[in-house]
Amino acid sequence: MTQHNRAKSDAFVPSGQIQFGVFFQGVNSGTIWKAAESGSQTDFESFRRIAQTAERGLFAAFFLGEGLRLREHLGRPHALDVVGRPDAQTMLAALASLTKNIGLVATQNTTYNDPADLAHRLASLDLISGGRAAWNIVTTDNAWTGANFRRGGYLDHADRYKHAEAFVETAKRIWDSWETPAGPAHRVLHEGQHYTVDVTPRLPRSAQYRPVLFQAGDSPEGRNFAARQADVIFSAHPKFDDAVEFRKDLVERSLTAGRGANAVQIMPASEFILAPTAAEAAEKKEWVRSLQIGPQQAVAYLEQFWGRELQSYDPDGPLPEIDPVVEETSETRGSGFHGAKARQLADQWRAEAKDKGLSIRQFVTSKTARIDATFTGSYIAVADQLAEYARVGAVDGFNISPWLIPTGLDDIVNHLVPELQERGVYPTEYRGNTLRDHLGLETPVRTADTAAEVVTA
Amino acid sequence: MSTSSPRQAGFLAIELDGAGWAGADIARAVLAAESAGFHAATFTDAPVPGRANALQRAAFAGPVSRTIALVPEVDTVYTEPFHVSTQLASLDYVAGGRAGWIATAAESPEAAAAVGRSSVAGAALGQEAAASIEVSRRLWDSWEDDAVIRDVATGRYIDVDKLHHVDFETPAGFAGAGYSVKGPSIIPRPLQGQLPVLVPAFLLGVVSPDAVDGVLVSAPAAELLTAEIRDVRARVGASVAVVAELDVVLDARGQAAAGRVAGIDSGRAVYAGSAAGLTDFLTELLKEADGVRLHPASLAVDLEELGRLVLPELRRRGALRPVVQDGTLRDLLGLQRPVSRYATATAAHAAAAPPALESKGKP
Ligand SMILES: Cc1cc2nc3c(=O)[nH]c(=O)nc-3n(C[C@H](O)[C@H](O)[C@H](O)COP(=O)(O)O)c2cc1C
Numbered sequence: 001m002t003q004h005n006r007a008k009s010d011a012f013v014p015s016g017q018i019q020f021g022v023f024f025q026g027v028n029s030g031t032i033w034k035a036a037e038s039g040s041q042t043d044f045e046s047f048r049r050i051a052q053t054a055e056r057g058l059f060a061a062f063f064l065g066e067g068l069r070l071r072e073h074l075g076r077p078h079a080l081d082v083v084g085r086p087d088a089q090t091m092l093a094a095l096a097s098l099t100k101n102i103g104l105v106a107t108q109n110t111t112y113n114d115p116a117d118l119a120h121r122l123a124s125l126d127l128i129s130g131g132r133a134a135w136n137i138v139t140t141d142n143a144w145t146g147a148n149f150r151r152g153g154y155l156d157h158a159d160r161y162k163h164a165e166a167f168v169e170t171a172k173r174i175w176d177s178w179e180t181p182a183g184p185a186h187r188v189l190h191e192g193q194h195y196t197v198d199v200t201p202r203l204p205r206s207a208q209y210r211p212v213l214f215q216a217g218d219s220p221e222g223r224n225f226a227a228r229q230a231d232v233i234f235s236a237h238p239k240f241d242d243a244v245e246f247r248k249d250l251v252e253r254s255l256t257a258g259r260g261a262n263a264v265q266i267m268p269a270s271e272f273i274l275a276p277t278a279a280e281a282a283e284k285k286e287w288v289r290s291l292q293i294g295p296q297q298a299v300a301y302l303e304q305f306w307g308r309e310l311q312s313y314d315p316d317g318p319l320p321e322i323d324p325v326v327e328e329t330s331e332t333r334g335s336g337f338h339g340a341k342a343r344q345l346a347d348q349w350r351a352e353a354k355d356k357g358l359s360i361r362q363f364v365t366s367k368t369a370r371i372d373a374t375f376t377g378s379y380i381a382v383a384d385q386l387a388e389y390a391r392v393g394a395v396d397g398f399n400i401s402p403w404l405i406p407t408g409l410d411d412i413v414n415h416l417v418p419e420l421q422e423r424g425v426y427p428t429e430y431r432g433n434t435l436r437d438h439l440g441l442e443t444p445v446r447t448a449d450t451a452a453e454v455v456t457a
Numbered sequence: 458m459s460t461s462s463p464r465q466a467g468f469l470a471i472e473l474d475g476a477g478w479a480g481a482d483i484a485r486a487v488l489a490a491e492s493a494g495f496h497a498a499t500f501t502d503a504p505v506p507g508r509a510n511a512l513q514r515a516a517f518a519g520p521v522s523r524t525i526a527l528v529p530e531v532d533t534v535y536t537e538p539f540h541v542s543t544q545l546a547s548l549d550y551v552a553g554g555r556a557g558w559i560a561t562a563a564e565s566p567e568a569a570a571a572v573g574r575s576s577v578a579g580a581a582l583g584q585e586a587a588a589s590i591e592v593s594r595r596l597w598d599s600w601e602d603d604a605v606i607r608d609v610a611t612g613r614y615i616d617v618d619k620l621h622h623v624d625f626e627t628p629a630g631f632a633g634a635g636y637s638v639k640g641p642s643i644i645p646r647p648l649q650g651q652l653p654v655l656v657p658a659f660l661l662g663v664v665s666p667d668a669v670d671g672v673l674v675s676a677p678a679a680e681l682l683t684a685e686i687r688d689v690r691a692r693v694g695a696s697v698a699v700v701a702e703l704d705v706v707l708d709a710r711g712q713a714a715a716g717r718v719a720g721i722d723s724g725r726a727v728y729a730g731s732a733a734g735l736t737d738f739l740t741e742l743l744k745e746a747d748g749v750r751l752h753p754a755s756l757a758v759d760l761e762e763l764g765r766l767v768l769p770e771l772r773r774r775g776a777l778r779p780v781v782q783d784g785t786l787r788d789l790l791g792l793q794r795p796v797s798r799y800a801t802a803t804a805a806h807a808a809a810a811p812p813a814l815e816s817k818g819k820p
Contacts, residue, residue: 026643027643077620081615085644090544091550093513093517097517114573117536117572148638150537152637195573197571200506203507297612
């Protein structure tokens with residue numbers, strides 16, 4: 001069955017295939033920097049090595065995240081995290097010159113950008129790369145991040161997806177504005193609650209028509225937004241049952257949005273710890289975790305939620321009896337704390353740790369390091385596991401966060417990919433020249449000539 | 458050099474706008490410019506149909522070139538200073554320290570409408586540029602060079618004492634909507650510490666010469682350039698590079714330049730004629746200016762003639778600085794790598810470090 005028929009169908013049809021993307025993490029605590037083989041997180045050489053290895057492994061896409069303010073810990077940048085990341089689109093434009101096929105996905109925020117400017121830069125990346133650009137749409141908003149921008153934290157949390165939707169609609173109209181590759185361009189006008197756009201777009205459509213749209217965000221509003229607008233969801237649900245459930249949920253939302261059951265693909269975040277045998281993989285996992293969550297990391301993790309210094313507590317002892325500083329949210333605690341009430345959370349965690357007999361370090365390890373997102377095992381066993389995902393269509397692929405830079409994809413490309421190819425669930429060549437080709441996405445239909453009308457939202 | 462002037466020989470930049478947006482064409486143009494011996498490639502960004510983002514074109518050129526400096530124009534008025542700063546720092550990473558910034562502030566009602574702002578004009582343009590440059594420079598300094606420590610014993614990846622909030626506020630009397638930027642940057646300090654910043658001469662006055670490393674000088678006709686250069690030089694002093702803007706149309710492929718010159722109306726000085734005549738003109742011009750930025754009428758046609766006939770002869774005459782393999786743009790401009798303005802000089806540190814530098818990092 002062709003991709004076209006899949007997308008139009010009201011019934012979900014598994015593609016039977018797995019695609020890989022690589023998520024080169026920026027600020028995070030999961031990338032190991034203490035091992036002898038750990039390279040730089042910011043040197044271009046690391047990005048080149050990862051992107052070229054991924055392309056050798058026929059990965060569909062290379063992803064870069066975004067965070068527009070450094071996470072802070074007790075009022076200062078967090079000393080224990082891997083911090084510092086270059087600008088996504090600038091890096092991807094550079095990587096476009098060293099790669100031929102792999103998709104280039106920039107995570108870009110709708111709250112701290114101007115639609116005309118962002119749409120132009122994404123169109124630019126798309127043309128420079130020959131039709132390989134994508135936008136991972138995120139909506140993270142808070143006044144704390146806004147402090148780095150002219151407009152500040154002007155957006156109510158409740159409004160962020162409404163704002164994002166108007167933003168994306170405007171971007172699509174900008175990309176659609178050229179009637180043919182030679183023009184003419186239609187003026188795009190938008191008058192909204194948060195911004196006004198009046199622009200005659202400068203760039204024509206690319207080889208893949210327009211950048212592919214990814215969405216990352218998990219709330220019901222986020223999922224509905226993705227069901228209406230996105231080509232692919234970068235989800236947080238890699239565990240099998242969870243992934244199947246998420247697929248079901250998304251298919252329903254896509255149908256409600258008037259798109260086919262297969263219109264939106266799903267690529268969860270994931271981590272792979274692989275070895276020739278199960279025993280070696282288990283041992284490797286221990287090693288990886290011990291380097292991800294050292295004693296200081298464990299205590300500092302709790303400090304984020306407690307909002308106070310806990311250095312006097314033994315990382316191998318129980319969770320602190322002392323209560324957290326009670327505030328709903330705290331700017332200095334960064335996004336980790338959002339939405340939770342400090343004392344309630346502390347009580348809950350103390351009970352859980354006591355119940356399971358976990359030390360601070362063991363407890364934090366159980367809470368972090370993408371526990372749910374990790375595939376551990378022999379190459380063969382993990383390939384079998386992924387083939388089952390492909391068979392039922394639990395996901396369309398995985399977005400892999402390597403825990404080692406720049407060699408963290410080597411075993412996946414050298415050993416896991418061939419196993420998957422042998423099982424017939426992984427591409428053996430790039431399907432075409434554009435990211436849309438690799439993913440088997442349909443060419444979008446050009447929105448009719450509404451271009452010159454003012455759209456208000 | 459045949460002149461008694463103490464200045465060293467000059468440099469040549471070429472504007473690569475005509476290369477288009479396709480990656481292969483950008484790569485071809487930048488490599489042709491590099492092998493012709495140009496010191497720098499610039500990428501214009503005024504909003505015209507068919508022009509891709511300048512900074513991205515420069516970034517694409519980064520990994521495929523070795524020695525040529527890559528200098529995009531980036532607007533300061535309708536762009537977010539925080540984004541501009543991190544994008545330029547990233548460019549320096551992908552270009553191995555060869556990046557620079559032509560900070561532009563053009564009066565553009567279209568650009569204003571595109572981002573839903575009221576139009577900025579007159580002296581307010583200079584204020585926007587000055588603020589944006591200051592934000593970028595502070596953010597570039599906001600990570601000291603040795604902020605990433607990767608200290609296994611303590612588990613610390615960074616030394617938080619070496620990361621700094623920049624706490625920028627637009628100054629009192631700022632014509633546009635005032636704003637603040639908190640910082641620190643989200644990317645470590647650029648490879649060059651500070652990217653060299655160039656501005657068009659019309660912004661001087663509001664933008665202080667102390668805030669920039671180079672000035673682009675325009676004149677309405679070639680004969681008027683020397684006087685303009687001297688005038689600007691007198692205003693900025695010896696430590697700021699003075700770069701002349703020149704449109705170039707050469708006799709080429711059996712066609713006289715005069716036949717190709719029609720339709721050029723950039724407001725810049727134009728040289729139209731033979732390669733030999735241009736060589737003589739540039740020899741004289743480079744006695745006055747530190748560098749010249751050439752805008753070829755046709756990138757393909759004129760770049761070929763420049764590389765074949767003009768640059769070799771200028772080099773033979775000693776009018777050009779040597780191209781430094783693996784050099785930075787700061788090296789080309791004769792600028793030292795500055796210490797971060799926020800550097801916390803401990804005793805041991807102070808002994809080893811160069812003397813304290815002023816805000817833009819020049820001795
Ligand atoms: C897998 C995944 C990756 C994400 N990556 C980023 C990122 O790189 N930058 C960012 O600002 N937000 C990122 N987000 C956060 C989302 O943009 C969103 O703000 C957040 O999930 C809250 O939205 P929600 O309430 O819809 O879940 C990511 C979210 C998910 C699920």
